[in-house]
Amino acid sequence: MVTIVSKLYPVMWKELKSMIRDLRTLLVIAVLPLLIMPLMGLSSLYLQQYQQGVVVIIDEDRSWALLGGHNVSSHDLISKVVTALKANNFVVRVATNVQELKGVYFDLKVVVPKGFVVNLTSLTRLAYVKIIRTVGSVKAYDADRIVQNELSSYSKYVSQIKTLYLAGKSGLKVDVESVLSPIKVVVGIVGPGGVAASPAEEFRTYLARIVAFSLIFVTTPSIAYITDSIIGEKERKTFEAVLATPLPRQALLLGKVLSTSLVGLMAGVSDAVGLILFFVLPSLAYGVNVLAYLTADLVAIHIVGVYVSILASLALVLPAMIRAGSYRSSQAVSLAIISIASIIFFICLYVDIPNLQPSIKYPLYVLPYTHVVIMIRDIVLGAPIRALMHLGIALAESVALLALSVKMFSDERIIYLKT
Amino acid sequence: MEIFIPKLVVAQYYLRVINLFLTPACEEQRVKYTVELRNVKKRFGKVTALKGVTLKVLEGEVFGLIGPNGAGKTTTLRIIATLVRHDEGYVNVLGYELPKNRKEVRKLISYLPEDASLYHRLTGWENLLYFAMIYAESKENAHRLAEEGARIAGLSSNVLRRRAGEYSKGMARRIAVARTLMARSKLVILDEPTSGLDVFSAVRIREMIRDFAKNMKTTIIISSHNMLEVQYLCDRVALIHEGRIIATDSPSNLVKYTNATNLEEAFIKLVGDYSE
Known part of the structure; x- marks a missing residue:
């Protein structure tokens, strides 16, 4: 055992000397990851700012309606979507029919079909919006998320109007949030021992x-x-x-x-x-x-x-x-x-x-x-x-x-x- | 007639080998063999490298193992150097039977493999010091051994301070031979120490070995296919061919008994007969 320990020194002495003298390899191993990986992160972030996504919106409906004294229109919805997309550096082109933008490249296409507002303000039907993503487009997912977020907000806005309208008709006193989101979730975190984290x-x-x-x-x-x-x-x-x-x-x-x-x-x-x-x-x-x-x-x-x-x-x-x-x-x-x-x-x-x-x-x-x-x-x-x-x-x-x-x-x- | 003469020569050697085995036990005990191989066989898959090697190396002699490429020289030396296990036969090195006493034998031998290289990123001095640290028990002794190696190599301190990667083949071999000799082991094994070197470097290496052998009285086994080198350095020579020792004697006796003019011719006469 003593011999093994005492003879470890010459082997380690030789190995470390040989490795340390191969400075070029050592530098490549030590410095390269410190440069490459942060550069990868930063460059992808930086370049993303210069990659503009294109969203095409077709407003086939171009109509409006009054619901409980509130204006509901396809134009109103689309302008909210356009504002949100532009804030995220997207190029947005709006047209009234598909033919107008034929041959134009897009990452995401949003189609508001005829009858959208009629259905949206109805108490018995659903209103549809069609979203088309271009395959392989990184920006399509971002645009989709933004558009769906705005659609969800508008959907909630219309639900509130409808709730208030129905409450007015029935003479009931309602709290809109209690009707639309009756369950509130409170999230807490605990560690493995059950103590709050x-x-x-x-x-x-x-x-x-x-x-x-x-x-x-x-x-x-x-x-x-x-x-x-x-x-x-x-x-x-x-x-x-x-x-x-x-x-x-x-x-x-x-x-x-x-x-x-x-x-x-x-x-x-x-x-x-x-x-x-x-x-x-x-x-x-x-x-x-x-x-x-x-x-x-x-x-x-x-x-x-x-x-x-x-x-x-x-x-x-x-x-x-x-x-x-x-x-x-x-x-x-x-x-x-x-x-x-x-x-x-x-x-x-x-x-x-x-x-x-x-x-x-x-x-x-x-x-x-x-x-x-x-x-x-x-x-x-x-x-x-x-x-x-x-x-x-x-x-x-x-x-x-x-x-x-x-x-x-x-x-x-x-x-x-x-x- | 020309065909029968070599056969007669071989027959003489058979008799000499038989005599060696028939030597009375009391006489055998007086002779101290540093290395003894009896009917050693070694196979690598389907290839039989050694078909029954028998040789005895006396204490303090410079013993040459000569033969063509693929004759079994390196395998024989690797078995003696504890690196390869033989399949059959008996191997005794410095009183220890192999392979079971490999650790003990390694403490007493030093070995220079064929084409042994240096650590290119270490200096010449550090190459010597690394081996010295392996052999020596203390740091001081290691430095003394390395200094002895530097003296044997005969290279200036300026050269020794340079990285081995910058050395010529001849300089590198001088360091490699010196690091093998400096340990002052009881048995030194040198596998083709001058192979691939130019004439001047080869002469320098031979002088290093001869001076060492003369001064240290160490047993040295050298393999080579350079007959002149063996004639110059060795007290006795074994001729190995196709995995068998076909003759063992002093270079002068080999030449004499085969009616040859030099060792090369003697070897061709013996091998030529064997090839039949």
């Missing part, structure tokens, strides 16, 4: 999901480094001489894993910060400071999560790499492990793994990544003991896999590995 706390749990999701990026650089550290050494013809030395295999593999994990940690943190900036910068543009919700404990648990995910990835990939018959097959295995990690980190955006059915939950518990995700969630939900337990399981699984790698390590297999 604030909206800020609720937002932090969403943020925790994003932080866990950001781990999706941390596995790739470290797996690439460990592949290079073992298969690359074999390719560069530096491995065989080391294998014939008294260097214990545990020290050799552990030294490589630990030094790779340190570089992976740097890359992982950089990736995660880049992802957080991706969300933060656009939200700042809308006047919301998401950064204020990133508390010290969330940042700390994120770094722990990053490191444990890296260790787990290395521990998972190592036995497979050692047994792989060729460079290509070891790359295929690495890709498979990256994919598994990505699936776990992605599903944590939408799924609470501990609440899944046992037949699904327990197989997922076999993977260290699952425990990392749950650990982050538990810290945010104020359950540190449970979080520590999951951290312990993730570490234990990783250590067990590393021990398996040492057991499976075969000099002969590495030497005769096909490149």
